[in-house]
Amino acid sequence: MTxxxxxxxxxxxxxxxxGKVFTVTGHDWDSVVAGIDGDAEERVVVNMGxxxxxxxxxxxxxxxxxxxxxxECRCGIGYLHTGIEKTMEYRNWTQGVTxxxxxxxxxxxxxxxxxxxxxxRLLGIENDVPDKAxxxxxxxxxxxxxxxxxxxxxxxxxxxxxxTVMTIGFRERELCLDLFELITGLRMNNSFIRxxxxxxxxxxxxLDKVAEFVAVMKxxxxxxAALCNENAIFKARLVDxxxxxxxxxxxxxxxxxxxxxxxxxxxxxxxxPYCGYxxxxxxxxxxxxxxxxxxFRIRLDEMYESLRIIEQCAERLRGMAGQPVMVGDRKIxxxxxxxxxxxxxxxxxxxxxxxxxxxxxALIHHxxxxxxxxxVPTGQAYVAVESPRGELGCHLVSDGGxxxxxxxFRDPSFTNLQAAPAMTxxxxxxxxxxxxxxxxxxxxxxxx
Amino acid sequence: xxxSSSENRPAEPPPAGQPSGVPEEPVGERSMRDKPAxxxxxxxxSLNDKSVILSDDPGPLPPRQDLDVVDVRxxxxxxxxxxxxxxFDGLVRQVAIPGATERPYGGWFDAAADRLExxxxxxxxxxxxxxxxxxxxxxxxxVKRERLVEVVQQLRDDPQLRFEFCxxxxxxxxxxxxxxxxxxxxHLLSMTHNRRIRVEVTCPEADPHIPSVVSVYPTNDWxxxxxxxxxxxxxxxxxxxxxxxxxxxxPGHPQRKDxxxxxxxxxxxxxxIPPPDQRRSYS
Numbered sequence: 264m265t266x267x268x269x270x271x272x273x274x275x276x277x278x279x280x281x282g283k284v285f286t287v288t289g290h291d292w293d294s295v296v297a298g299i300d301g302d303a304e305e306r307v308v309v310n311m312g313x314x315x316x317x318x319x320x321x322x323x324x325x326x327x328x329x330x331x332x333x334x335e336c337r338c339g340i341g342y343l344h345t346g347i348e349k350t351m352e353y354r355n356w357t358q359g360v361t362x363x364x365x366x367x368x369x370x371x372x373x374x375x376x377x378x379x380x381x382x383x384r385l386l387g388i389e390n391d392v393p394d395k396a397x398x399x400x401x402x403x404x405x406x407x408x409x410x411x412x413x414x415x416x417x418x419x420x421x422x423x424x425x426x427t428v429m430t431i432g433f434r435e436r437e438l439c440l441d442l443f444e445l446i447t448g449l450r451m452n453n454s455f456i457r458x459x460x461x462x463x464x465x466x467x468x469x470l471d472k473v474a475e476f477v478a479v480m481k482x483x484x485x486x487x488a489a490l491c492n493e494n495a496i497f498k499a500r501l502v503d504x505x506x507x508x509x510x511x512x513x514x515x516x517x518x519x520x521x522x523x524x525x526x527x528x529x530x531x532x533x534x535x536p537y538c539g540y541x542x543x544x545x546x547x548x549x550x551x552x553x554x555x556x557x558x559f560r561i562r563l564d565e566m567y568e569s570l571r572i573i574e575q576c577a578e579r580l581r582g583m584a585g586q587p588v589m590v591g592d593r594k595i596x597x598x599x600x601x602x603x604x605x606x607x608x609x610x611x612x613x614x615x616x617x618x619x620x621x622x623x624x625a626l627i628h629h630x631x632x633x634x635x636x637x638x639v640p641t642g643q644a645y646v647a648v649e650s651p652r653g654e655l656g657c658h659l660v661s662d663g664g665x666x667x668x669x670x671x672f673r674d675p676s677f678t679n680l681q682a683a684p685a686m687t688x689x690x691x692x693x694x695x696x697x698x699x700x701x702x703x704x705x706x707x708x709x710x711x
Numbered sequence: 712x713x714x715s716s717s718e719n720r721p722a723e724p725p726p727a728g729q730p731s732g733v734p735e736e737p738v739g740e741r742s743m744r745d746k747p748a749x750x751x752x753x754x755x756x757s758l759n760d761k762s763v764i765l766s767d768d769p770g771p772l773p774p775r776q777d778l779d780v781v782d783v784r785x786x787x788x789x790x791x792x793x794x795x796x797x798x799f800d801g802l803v804r805q806v807a808i809p810g811a812t813e814r815p816y817g818g819w820f821d822a823a824a825d826r827l828e829x830x831x832x833x834x835x836x837x838x839x840x841x842x843x844x845x846x847x848x849x850x851x852x853x854v855k856r857e858r859l860v861e862v863v864q865q866l867r868d869d870p871q872l873r874f875e876f877c878x879x880x881x882x883x884x885x886x887x888x889x890x891x892x893x894x895x896x897x898h899l900l901s902m903t904h905n906r907r908i909r910v911e912v913t914c915p916e917a918d919p920h921i922p923s924v925v926s927v928y929p930t931n932d933w934x935x936x937x938x939x940x941x942x943x944x945x946x947x948x949x950x951x952x953x954x955x956x957x958x959x960x961x962p963g964h965p966q967r968k969d970x971x972x973x974x975x976x977x978x979x980x981x982x983x984i985p986p987p988d989q990r991r992s993y994s
Contacts, residue, residue, distance in 0.1 A: 340955060340956070341954075341955060341956040341957065341958070344956040344957065346965060346972075348941075348966065349965055349966055349972060350972065350987075352972075353972050353987040353988050353992075354987070384847050384848070385847060387847070513875050513876060513902075514928070514929045514930065515929055515930050516876060516877055516878065516879065516928070516929075516930025516931075517930075518876075529902055534902075534905055535905065535907075635993050636993075641806060641807060641808045641809065642808060642809050642846050642847055643808075643846075643849075643851075643883075643896070643909075644847055644849065645849065645878075645898050645907070645909060647878065647898075647900075647907075654878060654900075656878050656879075656898060658881045658896065658898065660883050662781075662782065662806045662808075663804075663806055663807075664993060665992075665993050666992070668883075669881070669882075669883045669884075669966075671881035671882075673878045673879050673881070673898070673934075677933065677937075678879065678930060678933070678934075680933075681929075681930065681932060681933050710956060711956075
């Protein structure tokens, strides 16, 4: 070690059991270069993140480099941990929806659905959820899948410098969020799917808007294909990058588009249908390249399939006007007969008249539900749904009380991120962002 | 077990071996107290609660099942001592989770359980399974913790079982289930046979060690770190068992039930609202 490193306050070097480690904080590369001058190995440990724009949120990658080659990659996570699972234990079952929708904020409807399906299994009311509520869940989940894939492609494009891919991705995502706003009242963190159904009926003009959305997307999705599919620069960055074969996927528990990029058409919507997915006509796109390009193409193709499902949902919903969207049991269905009043959104005057003037029983139900919540029989349930990122599992344990005793989410981003070392080690440092983007981790879901 | 309740519903077999004399549903505590003791019983809510709407096709009858008491709660709203004016001070509620199920389990559960038992017997581990629980259409194998790795190895490798996909491990803390306070719950998926099972292992808080299954399912690397982080279960044999979500120097394990949620009281219209974990709650 030369004297330079000792005198520079911003770059220190120390010998560890793993070799010499340099701490780099800024404009001190000269010191580092001087420091490793005498060493035979050109090994640098670079800390990428947690605020690097190319790491999908607050992901920290610790890369050990040999020149431009990544020799070791470690993920540091936990920067976005907010203890949602712990907080859920102190809120009632219905309020849990509001919390779990904030986990993976890009595919929140899948979290709400998995959580509510698990509660419904524990309650034993899986078959009593109204058809209309189930179709609305599917509709929202598939719009959500499109918006999530759009962000995956948009940010993935941005990270390799394709800014147009980013801008058009977010442009189309706005259309999805507009639909969410119209149907649920909120653009994100909707907490719209509730145990026993959904919180509100469809607004009257929504199916027309959904049809408009589908028409627009059918025009615009081919733009992505025209822009990217055969783009030489795009392919040069993505093809054969982030390779992970089927054995690697199964060993590491990888699911979703990454698994399907190995050629295995595993999709829970087809294999273990929930919410009536077996009654919809759609295909499961696969690729056998097992690389980032294959995953990009799968996400693109899945958006077309989601559009097909959305069309079928809209068709069914047209024939379901006036049907209930919440389970008939008044001891479970949250009282959400909302209407716009002079002071904003609130319970409708009809509902207030009903509980205050007409039915003592209704008042009791309203009061008990809002103050205490409903009780869920003891036991545990695990429900898995196919989120845009793969198998999203919700493990719920009930002690017979009004709150979840334990709520655990098996988050696909969390699990898939374990593949980052396998995909990046031995490759170029520039390919790290491509490989991580092809995993599409959302740190809100990873850290929960 | 009350005879009268089973007479009312002859179509459904009564759960066997229940502790009696304790209501499961404090919602109806007043009426429960008025009832004779024989009628009070812990039961699966789906069997006796009329508020749960039974579907047109209830499917196969639920198998006979014991209940395991994991906790006993007294009173209501967290009120204790002479200051308890809630009127619920005499309330006692046992928290009983579904226990061992008697055969037949129904569906493919029997075949899978048979195969697992046969495979374990032939590999010299006839006592590896503690019990099998079937509840809500899901099957749970309770495994002795010292046999966990051998059992999941067989579950993964036997061609008739072939649970090649592990969805990770989730911890559960029952602070009053003496000797088995900490549970580790594994969800396994067989893509080959399109089946899901659950494997559950317990360990006492005083000796929170469970063997790591990373050698069989590498995906459990981060999941076990997470469960160690939140519950303090030490997975022996894990390649690098460190905290993953909390900072490295964090004291305690936040998801344990005796770890407070934290928070500060908030004033609202002149009243002080205590933090969520100190508010009154329905026990």
